[in-house]
Amino acid sequence: MSALAAIAASSPQILSINIGAVGYGLAAIGPGVGIGLVFGHAIEAMARQPEASGRISLYMWIGFALTEALALIGLVAPFIFKYS
Amino acid sequence: MSALAAIAASSPQILSINIGAVGYGLAAIGPGVGIGLVFGHAIEAMARQPEASGRISLYMWIGFALTEALALIGLVAPFIFKYS
Amino acid sequence: MSALAAIAASSPQILSINIGAVGYGLAAIGPGVGIGLVFGHAIEAMARQPEASGRISLYMWIGFALTEALALIGLVAPFIFKYS
Amino acid sequence: MSALAAIAASSPQILSINIGAVGYGLAAIGPGVGIGLVFGHAIEAMARQPEASGRISLYMWIGFALTEALALIGLVAPFIFKYS
Amino acid sequence: MSALAAIAASSPQILSINIGAVGYGLAAIGPGVGIGLVFGHAIEAMARQPEASGRISLYMWIGFALTEALALIGLVAPFIFKYS
Numbered sequence: 479m480s481a482l483a484a485i486a487a488s489s490p491q492i493l494s495i496n497i498g499a500v501g502y503g504l505a506a507i508g509p510g511v512g513i514g515l516v517f518g519h520a521i522e523a524m525a526r527q528p529e530a531s532g533r534i535s536l537y538m539w540i541g542f543a544l545t546e547a548l549a550l551i552g553l554v555a556p557f558i559f560k561y562s
Numbered sequence: 563m564s565a566l567a568a569i570a571a572s573s574p575q576i577l578s579i580n581i582g583a584v585g586y587g588l589a590a591i592g593p594g595v596g597i598g599l600v601f602g603h604a605i606e607a608m609a610r611q612p613e614a615s616g617r618i619s620l621y622m623w624i625g626f627a628l629t630e631a632l633a634l635i636g637l638v639a640p641f642i643f644k645y646s
Numbered sequence: 647m648s649a650l651a652a653i654a655a656s657s658p659q660i661l662s663i664n665i666g667a668v669g670y671g672l673a674a675i676g677p678g679v680g681i682g683l684v685f686g687h688a689i690e691a692m693a694r695q696p697e698a699s700g701r702i703s704l705y706m707w708i709g710f711a712l713t714e715a716l717a718l719i720g721l722v723a724p725f726i727f728k729y730s
Numbered sequence: 731m732s733a734l735a736a737i738a739a740s741s742p743q744i745l746s747i748n749i750g751a752v753g754y755g756l757a758a759i760g761p762g763v764g765i766g767l768v769f770g771h772a773i774e775a776m777a778r779q780p781e782a783s784g785r786i787s788l789y790m791w792i793g794f795a796l797t798e799a800l801a802l803i804g805l806v807a808p809f810i811f812k813y814s
Numbered sequence: 815m816s817a818l819a820a821i822a823a824s825s826p827q828i829l830s831i832n833i834g835a836v837g838y839g840l841a842a843i844g845p846g847v848g849i850g851l852v853f854g855h856a857i858e859a860m861a862r863q864p865e866a867s868g869r870i871s872l873y874m875w876i877g878f879a880l881t882e883a884l885a886l887i888g889l890v891a892p893f894i895f896k897y898s
Binding site: 511514518519546 | 833834836837838839840841843844845846847848849850851852854855856858859860862863866869870873874876877880881884885887888891892894895896
């Protein structure tokens with residue numbers, strides 16, 4: 479009887495759910511780079527045109543929220559797949 | 563009898579579906595970077611040409627939607643493959 | 647008898663098809679970044695030369711379609727390999 | 731007797747071919763980014779020098795074809811390895 | 815009796831938690847690049863407009879914190895999945 483079997487015998491959902499941690503890890507790679515791109519470009523634009531700070535920060539927050547959403551979907555995806 | 567077998571014996575779709583969480587995680591990497599690129603460039607363009615904000619934000623939303631679509635296809639792909 | 651064997655014995659196509667979800671996830675990484683690059687550069691070019699919007703949007707859509715094609719091939723690849 | 735052995739015993743080509751879908755997925759990552767880079771830079775160059783559109787689009791299509799080839803080779807690679 | 819089985823027999827949650835370490839490792843890839851992008855752009859902007867250092871460093875720290883958050887969520891994700 480292997481180790482995974484021992485885990486599965488006691489609580490089968492532990493194994494399947496922890497694969498979700500790997501799924502979240504993968505889903506966080508892209509948004510991590512994407513949020514950096516949004517903030518990086520926004521900082522540079524704000525330094526060059528300080529008078530446009532209002533519109534820049536508006537779209538910066540929209541871009542941040544929409545990029546972050548991809549990672550948060552990755553966090554709930556195991557539950558979506560589990561109860562479907 | 564191994565652990566995966568124990569899971570498969572009780573509920574075969576748990577294992578196959580949770581691999582879908584890994585699939586979504588992979589599919590979210592690219593759009594995460596891509597949406598960051600779209601918003602980053604749009605922010606910088608908007609700061610430089612505030613008078614072109616209308617056309618820029620139009621294409622920004624189109625670009626965001628078409629990039630996001632790739633991740634959402636990744637979210638439904640396990641169901642596509644399951645019921646086909 | 648292992649778990650994968652138990653799945654394969656009951657329904658062999660479940661296992662082989664769900665690996666296709668992982669395949670799509672991998673195939674969507676690149677186009678996700680690529681579409682973001684195409685739209686990001688097109689937005690910036692359109693903001694700088696508004697009079698060239700016609701040619702820019704023409705090549706933007708061509709670039710988007712050809713990049714998206716790679717992800718859609720990844721979506722049908724499991725079926726190509728299955729029925730060949 | 732392992733699971734993969736059980737699958738291989740019943741239908742040997744299912745397993746080897748579906749791993750090919752994962753292989754295509756991996757092969758499509760790079761070209762997806764690469765085609766985006768080719769079109770993104772071509773669009774920006776075309777907007778800046780409209781009089782050089784002829785040479786730019788010539789090299790754009792060459793660059794696209796040579797980049798796309800990598801993904802298409804990934805699509806036929808499983809068949810190459812199967813019948814060789 | 816294999817080594818993993820020995821670990822699982824004594825404390826089953828050790829194995830499932832260590833898969834979470836792989837998940838965190840994946841989740842740290844993207845923010846690692848993203849934080850580099852934020853600081854890189856901020857440094858360049860600060861060198862060009864030294865008089866805008868105040869606003870630049872403000873958004874630099876906000877961008878750093880929001881990008882870092884993705885990696886920290888990856889650190890607690892295994893516990894989220896474990897007790898849910």
